[in-house]
Amino acid sequence: xxxHIKIITIYGGIAIIFVIAIVGIVISSLKxxxxxxxxxxxxxxxxxxxxxxxxxxxxxNTNVREYxxxxxxxxxxxxxxxxxxxxxxxxxxGEKKGVxxxxxxxxxxxxxxxxxxxLMVGDGCRLQAQGKSVTISxxxxxxx
Numbered sequence: 001x002x003x004h005i006k007i008i009t010i011y012g013g014i015a016i017i018f019v020i021a022i023v024g025i026v027i028s029s030l031k032x033x034x035x036x037x038x039x040x041x042x043x044x045x046x047x048x049x050x051x052x053x054x055x056x057x058x059x060x061n062t063n064v065r066e067y068x069x070x071x072x073x074x075x076x077x078x079x080x081x082x083x084x085x086x087x088x089x090x091x092x093x094g095e096k097k098g099v100x101x102x103x104x105x106x107x108x109x110x111x112x113x114x115x116x117x118x119l120m121v122g123d124g125c126r127l128q129a130q131g132k133s134v135t136i137s138x139x140x141x142x143x144x
Contacts, residue, residue, distance in 0.1 A: 038091040038143040039065050039072030040099040046126075046134030048082045056080065065142070072142050084129035086136065089116070097121045097141040105129035 044056065055071040056079050058064060063074030073079060078087040086103040101107070102116040108126040109117045117125050124137035 034091070034093055034143070035075045036063070038093045038141060039063070039074045040088060040091050040138060041070055041072055041140040041142065042079070043124075043137040043139045044079075044081070044134050045137075047132035049134055081127075081134060083132050084127050084134075086127060091141060093141055093143045098123075099138055099141070101136070103127060108133075 042056075044053075045051075054069055055066070058073060058077045058079045061077070063077055065072040065074075073088055075088055075091055078085050084103065084105040086101045086105075086107070088099060089102050090100040092098045092100075098118055098120040100116065100118045104115065106113045106128045107115060107117050108128060119125065119136075119138040121138055121141060124135055127134050127136055
C-alpha cells in the first residue's frame with residue numbers, strides 16, 4: 001500500500017506543478033495583452049499648453065492610437081512637454097481603471113511630492129518643473 005501512495009503522491013505533485021505552470025503562462029499572457037492593447041487619454045492644462053490641445057508629442061511613439069481629435073497613449077510612452085515629461089508605466093483596465101505614471105520631475109499628488117503616481121479615471125496630479133506646472137488628469141482608458 002505504501003508503494004501505491006508514493007505513486008499517487010508523485011503523480012499528484014506533477015499535476016500540481018503542471019497546473020501552476022499553465023496558470024503562470026495564462027497570467028503572463030494576459031498582462032502582455034493588456035500592455036499592448038490598452039491606452040490612456042490625458043487632459044493636460046497649464047503653463048505652455050494651448051487651450052483645447054489634446055495631442056502631445058511622445059517617444060518612442062509606437063504604442064499610440066489616434067481617433068478623431070483624441071490621442072491614446074500606451075505603456076512605455078513618454079509624453080513630452082516643453083519643460084518636463086512623464087512616462088506611462090502601466091495602464092490597468094481591470095476593476096479599477098487607472099494608469100501609473102512616473103517622472104524625473106516633481107509630481108504633486110494629494111499634497112505630497114513624488115515621482116510616481118497611480119491615477120484612476122477622473123483623478124489628476126500636478127507636474128512641476130523649472131518654475132512651471134501643468135495639471136495632468138486621466139480622462140479615460142481605452143482597450144480592444
